[in-house]
Amino acid sequence: MDATAPVAPSTGSHPTGSRPGPAHPLRPARTLARWAVRHGMPAAYLSRAARRGDLVARLLRDPALRDEPYAVYEALRARGPLVPTALGPVTTSHAVASEVLRSDRFGVGFDWSAAPRAARWALSFGDDPAVTGVAEPPSMLVVDPPDHTRYRRLVSRAFTPRSTAAAEPMVQRTADTLLDGLERAAGRGNPVDLVAEYAAPLPVLVIADLLGVPTERRDDFLRWGAGAAATLDVGLPLRRFAAADRALRALHDFLREHFVRLRRDPGNDLVSRLVTASGEEALTDRELHATVMLLLGAGFETTVNLLGNAVVLLDAHRGQRDALLADPSGWPDAVEEVLRFDSPVQITGRTVRTATTLAGVRLPSGSRVTLLLGAANRDPDVFPDPARFDVTRAGARDHLAFSAGIHYCLGAGLARLEARVALQALTERFPDLRVSGRPVRRDLQTLRGFEHLPVTLR
Numbered sequence: 001m002d003a004t005a006p007v008a009p010s011t012g013s014h015p016t017g018s019r020p021g022p023a024h025p026l027r028p029a030r031t032l033a034r035w036a037v038r039h040g041m042p043a044a045y046l047s048r049a050a051r052r053g054d055l056v057a058r059l060l061r062d063p064a065l066r067d068e069p070y071a072v073y074e075a076l077r078a079r080g081p082l083v084p085t086a087l088g089p090v091t092t093s094h095a096v097a098s099e100v101l102r103s104d105r106f107g108v109g110f111d112w113s114a115a116p117r118a119a120r121w122a123l124s125f126g127d128d129p130a131v132t133g134v135a136e137p138p139s140m141l142v143v144d145p146p147d148h149t150r151y152r153r154l155v156s157r158a159f160t161p162r163s164t165a166a167a168e169p170m171v172q173r174t175a176d177t178l179l180d181g182l183e184r185a186a187g188r189g190n191p192v193d194l195v196a197e198y199a200a201p202l203p204v205l206v207i208a209d210l211l212g213v214p215t216e217r218r219d220d221f222l223r224w225g226a227g228a229a230a231t232l233d234v235g236l237p238l239r240r241f242a243a244a245d246r247a248l249r250a251l252h253d254f255l256r257e258h259f260v261r262l263r264r265d266p267g268n269d270l271v272s273r274l275v276t277a278s279g280e281e282a283l284t285d286r287e288l289h290a291t292v293m294l295l296l297g298a299g300f301e302t303t304v305n306l307l308g309n310a311v312v313l314l315d316a317h318r319g320q321r322d323a324l325l326a327d328p329s330g331w332p333d334a335v336e337e338v339l340r341f342d343s344p345v346q347i348t349g350r351t352v353r354t355a356t357t358l359a360g361v362r363l364p365s366g367s368r369v370t371l372l373l374g375a376a377n378r379d380p381d382v383f384p385d386p387a388r389f390d391v392t393r394a395g396a397r398d399h400l401a402f403s404a405g406i407h408y409c410l411g412a413g414l415a416r417l418e419a420r421v422a423l424q425a426l427t428e429r430f431p432d433l434r435v436s437g438r439p440v441r442r443d444l445q446t447l448r449g450f451e452h453l454p455v456t457l458r
């Protein structure tokens with residue numbers, strides 16, 4: 001994830017700045033410094049490039065283009081497998097994206113050594129562990145081995161196929177309870193927002209249950225998660241960045257208190273295990289915050305998009321939806337096709353570790369490559385007639401919606417389970433559900449999904 005945003009290096013391991021209490025007098029200046037390097041300057045640069053016609057800059061700066069990015073992807077594809085853009089080389093090719101994701105010639109850590117001194121100073125001055133987001137170290141998303149291996153090993157036991165399958169009854173119960181609420185909210189034929197009532201709460205309740213964090217805080221998590229999701233993007237306006245900072249600070253505050261409770265009274269859950277781990281497995285405070293925040297945030301900020309995108313696609317393809325009602329064994333393939341056709345994570349990026357050649361282009365060490373996953377998933381070399389939505393498509397599962405290589409989505413099995421259960425339950429409970437009115441897309445670059453999705457149930 002975090003396709004485009006350069007990632008600030010983490011300094012130190014103890015989050016002294018993360019202690020609650022009176023705000024540090026330099027906090028506003030630090031926020032401004034972080035914003036200027038990570039968003040303000042890139043925004044100005046991308047806006048200039050967009051005005052010059054750079055396609056990727058236009059895509060990142062123009063919400064209308066992002067609503068319908070697929071024509072831009074095809075225009076880029078026509079220019080070749082690796083296209084020079086304002087962001088550096090960008091690929092729409094499945095083969096090239098796959099190669100980058102699977103190769104140890106590329107990593108996720110951002111190389112700041114070549115950045116101007118002022119930018120490096122501002123990043124280190126602005127560094128504040130109390131607002132560190134999921135796209136900053138030590139989040140495993142943006143950390144290379146050996147630390148990545150250590151973090152991932154600690155949490156992967158909770159996401160094995162067996163652990164995931166054991167969650168199915170809980171996912172089903174959660175879906176059924178929310179559907180009861182949806183029915184009540186819809187009253188007598190009034191439109192209801194499927195995102196607010198179903199697609200958003202379902203994944204947050206599921207991941208909270210699995211991690212052993214209190215499900216009653218679901219509305220807080222959703223608010224904080226929306227802030228965290230925005231920080232995956234590049235070029236946020238200061239107001240949105242400051243709101244995301246506040247959300248992250250509140251989430252870190254919650255986690256800190258939660259860890260104190262668990263240290264006193266550990267349960268049998270993953271977070272208790274992480275908090276009480278000792279010896280070689282012990283995580284620093286900063287690592288603990290980053291790991292739990294990522295599991296929580298990645299656990300719901302992505303699946304909500306898969307559910308919303310699926311409902312809209314199935315509404316537009318009623319025949320396919322009816323076929324799934326008649327034969328529910330098709331749901332797993334349908335979920336793969338939605339992931340391929342309208343991917344919840346559209347963009348990711350990698351850093352060249354040592355100078356290399358990719359698609360015939362020489363790339364210097366430390367440079368970035370941007371992978372348009374949503375475009376790779378429509379590569380005609382892999383998916384015949386890629387712009388056709390077909391829930392029976394053979395090979396849909398070859399998509400890169402969950403990435404590939406060592407950062408392959410840890411929660412892919414869980415997301416697949418949630419989508420299968422949630423979509424089947426929704427369709428069977430409300431076979432006459434229709435999208436009514438205009439669904440509104442989330443104003444995000446990296447994630448693709450709906451903010452509001454009005455539906456009528458009958």
Ligand code: HEM
Binds near residue numbers: 142295298303
């Ligand atoms: C439809 C739902 C989801 C999608 C599309 C998705 C997609 C992705 C992608 C594309 C990456 C890798 C990004 C990269 O390579 O740069 C990733 C990583 C990750 N995902 Fe998911 N994800 C989903 C759901 C989940 C869920 C439910 C969890 C629950 C824990 C989760 C946890 C993670 C974690 C921890 C990573 C980091 C893995 C690593 O860096 O080794 N994801 N996800």
